[in-house]
Amino acid sequence: MSGMRHEFRVTVGPVGFRIGSDWAGPLDAMRRLYSGYPAPGIPDFTVRLAAQRPWRRFIRPSVMIGGDFMLPDAAPMALAHGLLAAEMGMNLQMALGQRRHLLLHASAVERDGRALLMTGLSGAGKSTLSALLGERGWRFMGDEFALLDPESGLVHPFPRMVSLKNEAIGQFGGVVDPARLGPVMTGTPKGTIRHLRPPDDAIARMAEPAVPALLLFPRFGHDPAVREIGEAEIFVRLTQASTNYVALGETGFTALTRLIETVPCRALDYADTDTAVDMVETLWGELA
Template identity: 80%
Template sequence: MKHEFRVTVGPVGFRIGSDWKRPLDQLSALYADYPAPDIPDFTVRLFAQRPWRRFIRPSVMIGGDYMLPDAAPLSLAHGLLAAEMGMNLQMALGQRRYLLLHASAVERDGRALLMTGHSGAGKSTLSALLGERGWRFMGDEFALIDLDSGALHAFPRLVSLKNEAIAVMEGEVQSDRLGPLMRDTPKGDIRHLRPPKEAVARMREPAKPALLLFPRFGHAVDIRKVGEAEIFVRLTQASTNYVALGEAGFDALSSLVRTIPTRAVDYPDTESAVASVERLWAELAE
């Protein structure tokens, strides 16, 4: 392709090719602290919907090793989002070395807190916020569970802040860690946040899963136990490659469910969520 950028996130190397330079310039600025892989695991391609549309009302199509045939094009102003979506897509469809959970993760003392839930539940915002409050940020989108050891590997890509989360984090970090504000994308307003330097420097350090939370934003404070069978079902739904991994995935997931303390946490605002997380961590983390 015309332009190329390479980046390593956690244990995974990406090559991103693009018909346009601008999305890659934005990516390389935000991923400045990340090493480049020698041999990428996945390739993402951002290409023009039609050759002439590279110039006239350019629309970015997302492709790569793995593609979704009906993915709608994005406008070039949303090119950075397209690159991030492309990287997520390669992971979701192609990753076979780890059990992939759609979950955010932070670490303290070698132990990891995992958070998973539906879109809008706040797992991404919470992980970003905790990453500024004494925890090591390990990822806001995918948690990689080692199929042999059960350890959690970090995947600290750019944090994709959506809608209300943008203001929460603008109040928390220096503005040079934030990418361009992209309005009215298919996912609403999006602004990317560069994880703390420590999260990137230590991204090769795995952690032991020690606490699993199902946060839910917009409800009065409530903390509930969750049965093991329900946890298992919710995590299979949160995994993009559980079925593809077969017995190895079953083994990794059932081992995780049997050993990790788990709670569902409702919260009305992020400060109350942080307080609940700290309390549950002190009480339950193994």
């Protein structure tokens, strides 16, 4: 961590992060949004937000994302997007370094100790849906990663800040306490982004895993429809949704096949989120 002027530590679910930064700004924003999250003793991952060149810290700030694991093509970002850079850095360390759990690019919510997992391509709406369900009686577990424990078969929460994008931002303004919302960041590589702090119970219960009970592949922008999917296709889609399936080897294979053998699965098309929430409730009642 040498050379990092500022540091922030946070535990999200079972994972401890240390985020070092050349600037105070992004970390101040994180401290506010992540207030009440526990700090880890020994962090699992380190994220670095470094000035692209030393002098750029003073002239035209630009953030380089780094850490224990590096991607050579991680593009520098404007300092105004430092909060997003920190989040991308946390995602990157998780995606490349996670070994204890099978990491699924999936959102998750819980009810009665049982988890609904939603996975799909970027823009499919898994993040927005999980955040909405988290405001409507479900326990929010995470909008980006679900951590599948290969030993127990349980899903562990990863309730980081929800990353609301573009149209989804408007669905939460006026609904949630404004103190839970981060700054609006326009013109980022992902469009307009605004972070939403998860509900308090999601944070308080971040160490509580749940039994996977239903797996959905939501797809936004289509007429409402529910379809069954063959197990082989589910398996392939889940290997694609996992960043560390190959790295885990046999452990990943066993965890993933157990998941598809025990959890019902459907593809869910929807045109608006209110309809989607109703469809989710119906499917949960029928299948979970």
